[in-house]
Amino acid sequence: MKYFVLVGIIGIILAFSSCSHSEAKEYSALKNRLDSLESNAYTPGFGEFMNTIEIHHAKLWFAGTDQNWPLAQYELDEMKETFDDLQKYVKDRPEVKEIPMIDPALKDLGQAIESKDVNRFKPAYTTLTISCNSCHKATNHGFNVITIPTAPPVTDQKFMPAK
Ligand code: HEC
Structure with missing residues (x-):
């Protein structure tokens, strides 16, 4: 047993x-x-996120000046999302800490879009563009100069509101 x-x-x-x-x-x-x-x-690098941001920045100008406010809002949201993704996925670049410096300009532009006022939109867009360049200078990338676009970044998209 x-x-x-x-x-x-x-x-x-x-x-x-x-x-x-x-x-x-x-x-x-x-x-x-x-x-x-x-x-x-695969994680995109800092510059790849920036290229995406650049396209949204350029499209946003034409959406806003053509007073297509839903498209302007959309481009702004996509740009914000890309800044968020940059913060989330790019862990090895100290420059990420500087991203919040763009927040006031993004907020102001959001209010201009909400007010559907092109005369408010244009100066807010200029301030945003200045903020892009401030960060480039602050992060030793001052040679990357962003301007207000003179031609749409693509030719296969309509920026005027659809009828
Ligand atoms: C956090 C600071 C910061 C802000 C804010 C910022 N950038 Fe950048 N940007 C950088 C850095 C750093 C680089 C260099 C990235 C690299 O090393 O590849 C860069 C690079 C770029 C490039 C070059 C990409 C390429 O490969 O050719 C463009 C275009 C660009 N930024 C557009 C913008 C636009 C448009 C805005 C504003 C809506 C903006 N950036 C806001 C930091 C910033």
């Missing part, structure tokens, strides 16, 4: 130890998988 109890206890111990052994194996396989996902995942 004692013998059976002993065998039973040993069996239970073995079952547990093999279970924790296979768990450890599973854990290390999962960890390897995660490490490989992390090092192979």
Whole structure:
């Protein structure tokens, strides 16, 4: 009887130890998988986010001056989202800390769009553009000079409100 109890206890111990052994194996396989996902995942660089922001910035001018307010709002929202993504995904660049300097200009432009007033929109847009350049100067990228666009960035999109 004692013998059976002993065998039973040993069996239970073995079952547990093999279970924790296979768990450890599973854990290390999962960890390897995660490490490989992390090092192979594609994340756009700072400059790529900036290129996206540049396109929204340019489209925003034509949407606003053509008084297509829903499109202007849309472009502004996309630009804000791209700044948020930049903060979220670009971890290795100290310049990310400077992003909040653009917030007052974005807010002001949002109010101009909401008021549907092109005479408020234009100066707010100029202030935004100055803020882009202030950050470029502050981050040693003053050679990247942003201006008010003179031609639409694409020719396959209509900026006037649809009838
Ligand atoms: C946080 C500060 C900051 C703000 C705000 C900012 N930029 Fe930049 N921008 C940078 C930095 C830093 C670079 C250089 C990125 C790199 O190293 O690739 C850059 C680069 C660029 C480039 C060059 C991208 C390329 O590869 O040719 C453009 C265009 C640009 N920014 C547009 C804008 C526009 C438009 C705004 C405003 C709506 C803006 N930026 C606001 C910091 C900023």
